[in-house]
Structures are given as structure tokens and as C-alpha cells.
Amino acid sequence: MSESSELGVVAAGHPLTAHAGAQVLREGGNAVDAAVAAMLTSFAAEPLLTGLGAGGHMLVAGAGGETALLDFFVQAPTRPADGSAAELEAVDVSFGDAVQVFHIGPASCGIYGTPAGVCAAVERWGTLPLAELAAPAATLAREGVRLNQGQAYVAEILAELLTSTPECAALWAPAGHVLREGQLLRNPELADALELLGREGAQPFYRGEVAQAVCAWLGERGGSLRPEELARYEAIVREPLRVPYRDREVLTNPPPSAGGTLLAYSLALLDRAASPPSLPAILAAMRAAQGERTPQFVRELPQEGFLERFMAAKLGSTTHISVLDRHGRACSVTCTNGEGSGVVVPGTGIHVNNVMGEEDLNPHGFHRHPSGIRMPSMMAPSVVMRDRRVELVLGSAGSNRIRSAILQTIVGVVDHGLDAHAAVAAPRVHFEDGVIYHEPGVHVPSLAREGGGEEDEIVGFHGPNLFFGGVQAVQRADGAISGAGDPRRGGVAVRA
Numbered sequence: 001m002s003e004s005s006e007l008g009v010v011a012a013g014h015p016l017t018a019h020a021g022a023q024v025l026r027e028g029g030n031a032v033d034a035a036v037a038a039m040l041t042s043f044a045a046e047p048l049l050t051g052l053g054a055g056g057h058m059l060v061a062g063a064g065g066e067t068a069l070l071d072f073f074v075q076a077p078t079r080p081a082d083g084s085a086a087e088l089e090a091v092d093v094s095f096g097d098a099v100q101v102f103h104i105g106p107a108s109c110g111i112y113g114t115p116a117g118v119c120a121a122v123e124r125w126g127t128l129p130l131a132e133l134a135a136p137a138a139t140l141a142r143e144g145v146r147l148n149q150g151q152a153y154v155a156e157i158l159a160e161l162l163t164s165t166p167e168c169a170a171l172w173a174p175a176g177h178v179l180r181e182g183q184l185l186r187n188p189e190l191a192d193a194l195e196l197l198g199r200e201g202a203q204p205f206y207r208g209e210v211a212q213a214v215c216a217w218l219g220e221r222g223g224s225l226r227p228e229e230l231a232r233y234e235a236i237v238r239e240p241l242r243v244p245y246r247d248r249e250v251l252t253n254p255p256p257s258a259g260g261t262l263l264a265y266s267l268a269l270l271d272r273a274a275s276p277p278s279l280p281a282i283l284a285a286m287r288a289a290q291g292e293r294t295p296q297f298v299r300e301l302p303q304e305g306f307l308e309r310f311m312a313a314k315l316g317s318t319t320h321i322s323v324l325d326r327h328g329r330a331c332s333v334t335c336t337n338g339e340g341s342g343v344v345v346p347g348t349g350i351h352v353n354n355v356m357g358e359e360d361l362n363p364h365g366f367h368r369h370p371s372g373i374r375m376p377s378m379m380a381p382s383v384v385m386r387d388r389r390v391e392l393v394l395g396s397a398g399s400n401r402i403r404s405a406i407l408q409t410i411v412g413v414v415d416h417g418l419d420a421h422a423a424v425a426a427p428r429v430h431f432e433d434g435v436i437y438h439e440p441g442v443h444v445p446s447l448a449r450e451g452g453g454e455e456d457e458i459v460g461f462h463g464p465n466l467f468f469g470g471v472q473a474v475q476r477a478d479g480a481i482s483g484a485g486d487p488r489r490g491g492v493a494v495r496a
Contacts, residue, residue: 008325008496009483011420011472012038013397016045016145018485018494020136021323024128025496031323032060032125033133034496035331036118038321040137040194042335043114044187045145048154048162049319049337049397052193052205053214053352055113056335057253058121059240059381062390063329066125069253069381071374072117072235074110074355077224078371086222088357088366091160093339101359103366104161106223108341108357110375111233112350115197115205120235125331134198141349142191144184150490152181153466164342168351171344193349207231210348217345218352225352229371236374245271245384246414248391252382259378262289263403267410276415279429279442286404286431318379318397319489324474324481326496330393332381334402358399378402384410391476392420397489398469404430405469413475420475421484424491428468431456439464464488 008031010021021038029037035058043051050056055074061067079085089105122130147155155162155178162172171187172178179185196204204210211230218225241254243264250267253260266285270277277285318336341354355375357366369375378400384392392413396405405428412423427441435457442460461467470489475482485491 007481008034008323009474009481009493010034010038010496011322011474011483011485011491011493012042013049013319013470013472013485013489013491014042014045014148014151015492015494016140017042017321018492021321022494022496024133025323025325029128030125030327031325031329031331032121033128034323034325035321035333036121036126036130037133037136038323039114039118039333039335040134041140042319042321043194044137044141044190046151046319047185047187047190047351048151048158048340050114050335051337051351052114052190052197053112053350054335054337055110055353055355056117056333057257057377057379057381058117058331058333059251059253059383060125061240061251061330061383061385063327065329067240067251069238069240070117070121070124070235071238071257072113072120073257073374073377073379074113074353075229075233076356076369076371076373076375077109077111077229078226079224079367084222085224089164091164093157102161102339102354103357103359104164104339104342104354105357106218106221106341106343108338108354109218109223109225109343109352110355111225111229112353113233113235114335115202116233116235118197119202124237130201131198134194138191138194138198141187141194144186146184147179147181148490149181152179155179158339161339161342165344167344167346168342187349189347190349206233210350213348214345214350214352218343221343223343243267245410246275247386248414249385250382250410251385253377253380256374256376257379258376259380259403260382262292263380263382263406265289265292266403266407270411277411282408282411283429283431283436285407289403290432318399318402318470320381320395320397320470320472322393322395322472322474322483324390324393324476328390328476330383330390330474332383332393332395334379334381334395334397336379336397380406382406382410384414389476392473394471394473396469396471396486398466400432401430401467401469404428405471409471409473419477420473420482424471424473424484424486427464430468435459437461437467439468
């Protein structure tokens, strides 16, 4: 779905999320106000993808204001060495044409960041009170949200996770089966927590009663979150990564995020070739980026100057919200709860993330990240600048597929001249671990002959699938703002 407006557009993974942000734009809020309102609404409307127990990144750019990346991603806790810690629990999740193993339970829970991120964004860039932005989301959580087709599908494939604990099952399977399309999901404890966040800010979630409840609940079950680690958590402002591409500049997520760095590397490789790049060239860039994700890469990501050394040497899930306001200010924010750990802490409204159990974020083994380190996220909220103005605001859900989804969308707009809607809807490919995945519409014989190695397996999906990410994009062209929500994840764009 696409929408065009001269006042501003919000693209998001759920109609309620996008409408909440657009309403704030209509009422005079800026892009960050709108993104925060949409984020908070997504906690009620897209609770399998995000929430108060999640983490994320927000990129703010354009209109002559500060350009910055706000990092509020999940942080690694201290894992006890005495053998008392819980072990990860494995569940299989089928996307129809591919199966992925996820790891859940108390051992998968990392230090959450969304409460801190919301408050830092409003304090630094917002113009409206947080309580005002949180109130509609709290109302939705209390009154309930009916599952649409997209959310019902996610619930269906995550059924084993959603019934893994009595607390999670009470929310998601109150009648003995996981909620289906059209059924109402109510979460009054989340409503109370959103109102608490609006009223008192992040303090209760890191140093107050909510933090104490979360740590106690997890501690009794072998989890590793400690009160002192939650108390030290804070959102961090970073300088965005900047990479030239054709006659544009792409701003994206810097280290210690892995996704932005690998996206920048892929774009830099493609920028050496003719425009538009061929599909084999895009696959070769994906292959090169995948090959660089070594133990050394992950280990050195947090180090000062890593990006410059990496680029010089080489060249020398989740939900997303994109906003562009009438003044040309852009806000691109990606959040993830992983899939959720299955651990719902009574009385807090928090379903804690399972980021410590995500294979995509722990490619070389679990529990190897030092405590206090931000996990090397694949999330890459991005902005494409043209002549110093925002041209495209985008980002994606989809774990390891995030960087390939964003790469192909940027190539579609910049190299092929597509509008945001056509670029988002175009069939995608993804390369990972010797397998080339593709949607219908990709020429398979050419893909096999030119884009794959001799040992590569080729897996074709029967239709567009959320496996390939969920890009939400907003574009300014010829003075008008338009947007596109990814149909793979029920995304929509709503004008102000």
C-alpha cells in the first residue's frame, strides 16, 4: 500500500501503528514525535515483534537539524559462571519454504532498551509530552487489538513459543489455542506500563519497581539480568555511518551494529560497477558481506576506529517505522524483541526479548559476548540523501535478511528509478550460508549460472514471504512525499 502527501507520511508494519504516527503529524508534532507515538502503538499492535522488553535503533536526519543515531539496543548481561544459569530452549519456526531454529527461555533474555530509547528520543528531539504520545497506545492495549492477517500468521508460526510458559499462554492462548485472525488481544498490564512510562519516564524500568520485578522473576528461573546492570543501562547517541552511493549519500547504523556496516560495504562494492547493477552483482555483494562476518569482525566491531579500518581494508526481526514530516525531517526506527523469550513478567507488561538466543546475532556461538556489550544487531535504519535533502527513509525487519532487503530497495529507487512502492514490492533474493533464496519473479536459470557458486543451493519460495524482511519506506520526489508499507508483513503507509 502506498500513500502520497505534502504534509508527511508514516510507513509501518501495522495500520494502527502508521495511523498513530500520522495523527501526531496532523496535530503539529514532528517526525520524532510521530515515530515515538507509532513505536508505542506498535507495542500493542505488533507485540510479537517489539515491546517494552525489546531494543532498537533510531536514525534522525534532515531539515537542517542534528543528524544522529540513537542506540537503545539490547545489551548482554553477566552470565553466572557457577552453572546456575538456565539453558536456552530451542523451537522450530517454519516460514513455509524454510525452517529456522529460535532459542527462547530465561537464558535468552538480554538487557532491554526501548523504555530508555523512547525517553531519550523525546527529550532530545521531541516537541510533545511523552504522556500525550503514550496515551493512545495504552488505550489500545487495554481495550484490545484484533489480530489482522499478518499478525495472526506470525502468531501461528510462533505457537510453540507463545504457549511455552503459563504467563505467555494466558495472553496468547486464553481459550486453549493461539489467537487467530479477528480475535482480540488484550493486555491491561501493558496499558498500565505505557501509562507509567508516559508519567514517570524510564526510571521505573531500570531502577524502580518494574526493574526489580523483572530481575526477580528471571532470577528465580535462571535468567542473568541483574538490577545493577539494568540501572547502568542508557541510550547512546552515535554519529551515523555515511557511505556515498552513485550521486547520493546513504546514512545508516554505525558500529557496534553489524547490519549497517555490512550494508555500507555492499553499497560500496556496487558503487564500483555500472548502474544499474545486475542481479548477479547484487548477489556477489551479498556474498562478500556475508563472508566478512567472521569471529574477528564481531569481536572488533565495538572498537574505536573499526569502521574506517574495515572499509579501507576491504575497499582500498523486528519491526520498522519510517517517517518524513512536512519540514523534511526524517526519523527511521527499527525495534525488535527477537521473537520474544516466552517470559512474560507478571504485573509489568513486559515480554522480555530473546536476543541472547538469536542465532543471527550470535553466529559464532551463544553467550560469548562480554557483559555490557551491545549485541551486534543486523538492524539498519537508513536515510538516502540527495543534494543534502532527504530523498528516502527506510529500514526493515527480518533478521539477517534486513541488509539484503534494504540493499535491494535502495538499488530499486536509485539505480532503476522506481518509486518507493514499486521498490518495496519488487521480488527479492537473499544469500546466506551457501543458499540463494528467492521469491517468484527472479529468473532462476540466470541466477544459478551467474549469481551462484558451484556448491550453492537455490531455494525458491512460492510467493512473497515475510522471510525476506519487511521494508517500510517514505520517499520525497518532485516536492511530494509518498510511502510504501511492505505487503510481506502487512505494512502500510499513511499520510498526514
